[in-house]
Amino acid sequence: MSHFQPTRQKKIIVITGASSGIGETAALALAQAGHTVVLGARRQERLELLAEKIRATGGSVAFLATDVARKEQVDALIYLAREQFGRVDVIVNNAGVMPLSALEELKIDEWEHMVDVNIKGVLYGIAAGLPVMKSQGQGHFINISSIGGHAVYPTAAVYCATKYAVRAISEGLRQEQLGGDIRVTIISPGVVESELADSISDPAARAAMNEFRQIALKPDAIARAIVYAIEQPADVDVSEIIIRPTQSPY
Template structure:
């Protein structure tokens, strides 16, 4: 495990209790960065942070519900109070209760909007004042290949991810000091299928994950690549998907 150095960054990660968020926290901590894990499953992120520290890394954790602005502000405040700065926010938390639109699962639609889109906006709102005061910062928003290719059962999910790409580009253009990156994963082995309420869609996605899915560590490495570029280099978007994915 690499000890923190002058190049070590303070990196906040939402949705860090599993999947891409957990893999990213472990990968970045192993590279010597200081990571702050946020998720609703407090016991889980506490265990992950403890394992990172046992391996020689530096990690904090704090309960985080991205759908609540106050929760995100408390998460950011903890990191700022402890480290004095925030270099990177990885907006990763997401849900995907997929279903055909004519099933009218309006509660699921609103849940995706609350987490996938509003949660990203809450993260930006919480961290942007800190980064503006610093005169530097990096926001990494995790979207999806579903923002590029829309298929049945994914209409609302895709809509939230298209919106994430749009607001990311707008934010990038508004600031000359802030770096903004969109990372769009394809089929990745995570717990995302567990958020699907429609049994048929859940079975289909689970089978595709088993057959084609790439490990979450592949997305973590893409995030690390974007973060690791010099301050005057902004990686706008990275798409990472299985070779076999259509």
């Protein structure tokens, strides 16, 4: 018989992209599990509603309007967590955008926006959190990649490049922190019901994505994986999880 019990230590957990989809669902799940959540996203009103919902069930929460493409705003989010709760145990770098289009469409502004949010946003989260975690002697980064970080699809070249980058950055961070007590987890969701596809301006790419998303996971499937990774004992690092719909070929 196994004697394993997940850790019940209550943690201070920062989540970016927390106003909808995976981030919102993870915030609710983690608060329900007794953790304190510090929420960042661009939409202040969404954060206020989510915080009210968490507090109504006895949860502990703080939030700050945050654009992860702006380093000073990510710094401010981590500062809020540390000032209000004394430490930062986990950072979930979840914020992401996915304006798909064929490369020949030359949607350069959209390429740059994906790089700014999907890559730089993760790097800014690491830059803000790593010194804090090093000073504490422990911490945990959970970086949300994608199945698009494992394979490339038409119209998704730049998006996939950003998600490959998330995996490369995360694995580099894990290796550099060997011998310490900082854990790094990559979570790569398959198709999930979310607002990500709403940012697709290219009609052909939007139609293709609507077809692609006929079989999709609920966000709580990813939230459960985040909770699982966080609640492992301190000497266990869940390095990578890929989660797909059972019936999806992708």
